[in-house]
Amino acid sequence: MRVILTADASGAALAGSMGLVVVVVDVIDFSTSMEAALDEGAAAVFGAAPDAARPPVEVNPYLIGATAGKEALRLGTGVVVLTEPRAGGADDRRAGASWALSGIRSAGAEVEAVIPNLGAEIPRLADMKGKVLVGATGSGGVAFDAAVCAGSPAALTGTVARTLKKSGFAAAREAAGRAAARARLLGTGIAVVAASGNSLEDVLAAEYIYKEILCQVR
Secondary structure, eight states, X not given: OOEEEEEXXXXXXXXXXXXXXXXXXXXXXXXXXXXXXXXTTOSEEEEEOXXXXXXXXXXXXXXXXXXXXHHHHHHTOOEEEEESOSSSXXXXXXXXXXXXXXXHHHTTOOEEEEEEOOGGGGXXXXXXXXXXXXXXXXXXXXXXXXXXXXXXXXXXXXXOSOOSSSOHHHHHHHHHHHHHHHHHHHTOOEEEEESOTTOHXXXXXXXXXXXXXXXXXX
């Protein structure tokens, strides 16, 4: 199985165009938020670019929102959106993620909450169990969005940060396991993407998860 390590939205888009399963690593805070949501029983997680994002590759937050909304309808559940600014008001968060929110509503799904992207603490802000999560964030959400737009058959998330329910070591192992299982199912390889090549925590965490995946697939 091919396993590669790359960075940024451009790396995610390239990996997506190669038909690889993409694991987005944005430790502070997108992928840690998603790990915390999965701990609480979230049914599915997605990443979307916020309205202000201008990456050098294609993104389509409206499409991501619509896809998430359709999945929520299929599951008979609602959608929780997490976005930025972390310290701003709800109106500011909704304004910054309007394309993703419009996509969700276009599918006929209910947006149950719009919460700040706070990482491990997000289960304290909204009920996650059985819900679909959409993270419209500036690094991780953009990389996830870019991977999907470029053709990745599956975009996932991973972190090395601890959550309310497990250690960072366990989080990394679980992320690696999810990626390996999905790649085997799809008959393809894996790309681990540091959401920002300028963030040392993302680069180091992506390398750690990359090595963990190698241990699980070889």
